Amino acid sequence: MEYRREIDGLRAVAVLPVIFFHAGFSFFSGGYVGVDVFFVISGYLITSIIIRECEEGRFSILKFYERRTRRILPALFTVIICCIPFAMAWMIPQQFEDFSKSVISVCLFASNFLFWRESGYFAPNVDEKPLLHTWSLAVEEQYYLFFPLFVLLMWRFGKRPTFYAIIGISLVSLLIADWASTAHPKANFYLPPGRVWELFAGSLCAFHFSTSVNRGNDWAGGFGLLLILIAIFWFDSKTPFPSFYALLPVVGTVLVILFADERTYVGRLLGLKPFVGIGMISYSAYLWHQPMFAFARIESIDAPSPVLMLSLAVMSLLLAVLSWKYVEQPFRTRSFRLAATRSKIFALSAATSVLLVSVGAWGGFTGQFYDLKTQPIQNELLTSALSSPKRDTCHASPRHNIPPVKACSFFSKNVTWAVFGDSHGVELAYAVARKLKEYDIGVKQLTFSGCRPTYGQSIREDPCAEWTSHAIDYLVQHKEIKTVVISYRINAALFGSQTGVYPSIPDKNTEKHRKDVWGSYIAEMKVLQKAGKRVVLVLQAPELPKDIQWMIYNTPLQSHQSVGGVPRSWWDARAHYMYGHLDDIPRSVTVIDPSKQFCNHEECFAARNGTSFYFDDDHMSVAGAGIVAGRITALVSPIASHLSRTN
Structure with a gap:
């Protein structure tokens, strides 16, 4: 040739x-x-x-x-x-x-x-x-x-x-x-x-x-x-x-x-x-x-x-x-x-x-x-860096679509709670269900992978938007569900993922896109409240620059068996839009901010007191979600109704 x-x-x-x-x-x-x-x-x-x-x-x-x-x-x-x-x-x-x-x-x-x-x-x-x-x-x-x-x-x-x-x-x-x-x-x-x-x-x-x-x-x-x-x-x-x-x-x-x-x-x-x-x-x-x-x-x-x-x-x-x-x-x-x-x-x-x-x-x-590769203390931290055992079977995605009517319920037939959102709600649903199990209260998990808020938007041929519409209709129609916990990776939906760009702040989307996403976020709360639901909003937990395993193996261990994550100043800058628009949220919505449990004034932690808060770089572990779930179940109880709205 x-x-x-x-x-x-x-x-x-x-x-x-x-x-x-x-x-x-x-x-x-x-x-x-x-x-x-x-x-x-x-x-x-x-x-x-x-x-x-x-x-x-x-x-x-x-x-x-x-x-x-x-x-x-x-x-x-x-x-x-x-x-x-x-x-x-x-x-x-x-x-x-x-x-x-x-x-x-x-x-x-x-x-x-x-x-x-x-x-x-x-x-x-x-x-x-x-x-x-x-x-x-x-x-x-x-x-x-x-x-x-x-x-x-x-x-x-x-x-x-x-x-x-x-x-x-x-x-x-x-x-x-x-x-x-x-x-x-x-x-x-x-x-x-x-x-x-x-x-x-x-x-x-x-x-x-x-x-x-x-x-x-x-x-x-x-x-x-x-x-x-x-x-x-x-x-x-x-x-x-x-x-x-x-x-x-x-x-x-x-x-x-x-x-x-x-x-x-x-x-x-x-x-x-x-x-x-x-x-x-x-x-x-x-x-x-x-x-x-x-x-x-x-x-x-x-x-x-x-x-x-x-x-x-x-x-x-x-x-x-x-x-x-x-x-x-x-x-x-x-x-x-x-x-x-x-x-x-x-x-x-x-x-x-x-x-x-x-x-x-x-x-x-x-x-x-x-x-x-693993030291005993690292092994201890890794054992708590676990996802929900129900993630593979109960979490919907474009390849594994689960209609809301067939969504998983946990631990009781008396289903009066639901967790609704994207993949950030998976571990939260399991953790909340474990907290409510002793009261014979069941929890419905309605989560869809990578699904940003889309309610009220005209989006065609989008599995996420279609599923969201059906899920909200399901929640509205099922009167027995009294409390709905909403959880999204909202900052990624607004600005894009931090993966591969840290320590820079992601800024991938247009202002119109952010207004549409935030508008749908608020609209979902309002329509559920109008249907008589008690709405609990869990803000996004701080993200890590790397997977939790990388942080455990490569970040110096601090006192109290803690592993650092990101500076608090970085997270505040990353979440500035979310924090700056909290007043848009209806007054009667209970707002839970995981950063109050995961951060101090200087740093947001990947792990603390021997407990890993995450199982990857942005999803809470079951243990981390359990901390947030404890705060939720305390605040929505009648005894705690007088507590501050944002905690």
């Missing part, structure tokens, strides 16, 4: 935006589409080789797998091996357990399935996963495993039927991607059904060149490059992806492959030495950058500065040069004697995989790393 410099240059256009996107530079908000560019390039190059060898009657599955093994595994295994000591030094046990499982999944070419089950690509804290980026390698590896077999099967019917079969599968895959981008966005992002069409787009380019010569066209090649750049700088985490939107980078890449060569301006631009040089090391650069960024985020309580992230990006390119020269090239050129033959490279790869899977199994399933 004739070498094309502009293809290596196109790899540079793919990898640099991905690196800058993972570094957190908002200017490259759609930098993740670089992966889609890689998919098209891979489909084109691999299919070109297969077609040529099939036409010459010398295609060998074993030879194909050998080439892929030499190309992918040595550098990948090197990066994983280098990650392990840093993971053991800097990760808390839960992180190391997750990391260890990801090591296993990478070795089994299945990390995309693991990350799909764990979290979304744009979820909070996901950028602390050192091997997150290997999901795309898993998709490619799955393509490499099955595509040659598919071509061999179809080739019996001829080249043209193979071509049309690829077109048909591509169209089906594209339609699946667009449908699943809203119906099943996490699965759609990670799994092959919504990605195959991108690889096959490159395959179709290969079929074109197998019968036609490259006819350079400045306009078509330039338009293709423009489409890629538009996606890089215009798309963001809210863009449904992959979907029809992915046609921009994919079609753009196809146009560059088909119409850019050394005779065109785009071809000559992409053929410049800096682009070609970065393109040649792009695979290693892709491998190295994410672990470096992830460990920088893991190690520090503060979000890494842009200067640090830029420095790490440059360092990843330098490591990529070394990796390309001393790892990639020796294996590809067979100059490394231990992997000089096919049997040797397969044996060495298998042995390394077994070793890494063994390490992953030790860290992911034995619990020995926890014992190695």
